[in-house]
Amino acid sequence: MTTYEDLVAATLAHGLMPYVVPQLKTITIGGAVTGLGIESTSFKHGLPHESVLEMEILTGDGRIVIARPDNEHAALFDAFPNSYGTLGYALRLKIELLPVKPYVKLRHVRFDDAEQAFAALVKECANESNDFVDGTVFSRDEIYLTLAEFTDEAPATSDYTGMDIYYRSLQTRQTDYLTVSDYLWRWDTDWFWCSRAFGVQNKFVRALWPRRYRRSDTYHKIVAFDRKHRLTDRVRKARGQQAEEPVVQDVEVPVGHAAEFLDFFHREVGITPVWLCPLRLRGSKTWPLYPLEPESLYVNFGFWSSVSLKPGMSVGYYNRLIEDEVTSLGGHKSLYSTVHYGREEFWRLYHGDAYAPIKAAYDPAGRLPDLYTKCTNAK
Structure with missing residues (x-):
């Protein structure tokens, strides 16, 4: 649960930083490893889990194990990234650090x-x-x-x-x-550009908004409150406006298809701005639950907004459209947001055949939900 904000403050004091620091201050290092993290060093240093040397994990069956790439828990070490807490909980991580200049x-x-x-x-x-x-x-x-x-x-x-x-x-x-x-x-002060939804980019509002609250976690709490009570949906309905679908995703597409994906996105979705972040695995090692090709350059497209639904469309239309396009272009999507894949397709894309034996070994009673159930809210 150590946030990157705290971790970076501690390491920079020694002229060091984690190899990859996700963009938002309150992302935790455990979350970035069991989920996925990315930033502008990823074209050179890969993803956060690739600089992890050792993991202490509380597994679903109640054990505390030390997982390293060269010990008896190597399979758990390899499968932990993109497992989203369905195999266990990281208690401690040992990571490499990168020397920096001021x-x-x-x-x-x-x-x-x-x-x-x-x-x-x-x-x-x-x-x-x-x-x-x-x-x-x-x-x-x-x-x-x-x-x-x-x-x-x-x-x-x-x-x-x-x-x-x-x-x-x-x-x-x-x-x-x-x-x-x-x-x-x-990117954190304005949650990339998403602070505009709260008026914080208006110079008068910004001057009155305390600097200590110009942070991504503040905006996230506002969004969570809005979604819980459906305030925006109610206002739009009262005004007779069309319903909107949240489209909040990060997807990775091979660079050779990046222009094709962006053309599709402009044509079919239309959200702007869009963040681009190149990434390449740090070495030749592959990670079973997020299968990227070694030596291949990918482009992460990050887009976080809502799109008005046209008459007859149901919520999920745009997210599913994006999922299909990403799959057709040989890419992958991060699982932190809404997931609409069917069970069979999901396990094919995220290597269910590799996941199943590790789940059985470390959580045989199924105390933790499996990856598909957790990411899709399937019953």
């Missing part, structure tokens, strides 16, 4: 064509001078790649925890400097 220099490069942008992405991910690579899509003809590197000095540093908004800076600045800490949390 500052990060950013370059924002604009493209007006997706094919050009993804071709450049491939090139930049092979450029050893880049320590961080991600991107942002504002429209079909406004795409930015942000290329960043550690540096010992900075002429001045920006602050995006106050009145300035980080994602808007991509459109107005070609270069920027941040402290390492501010770079790692550059």
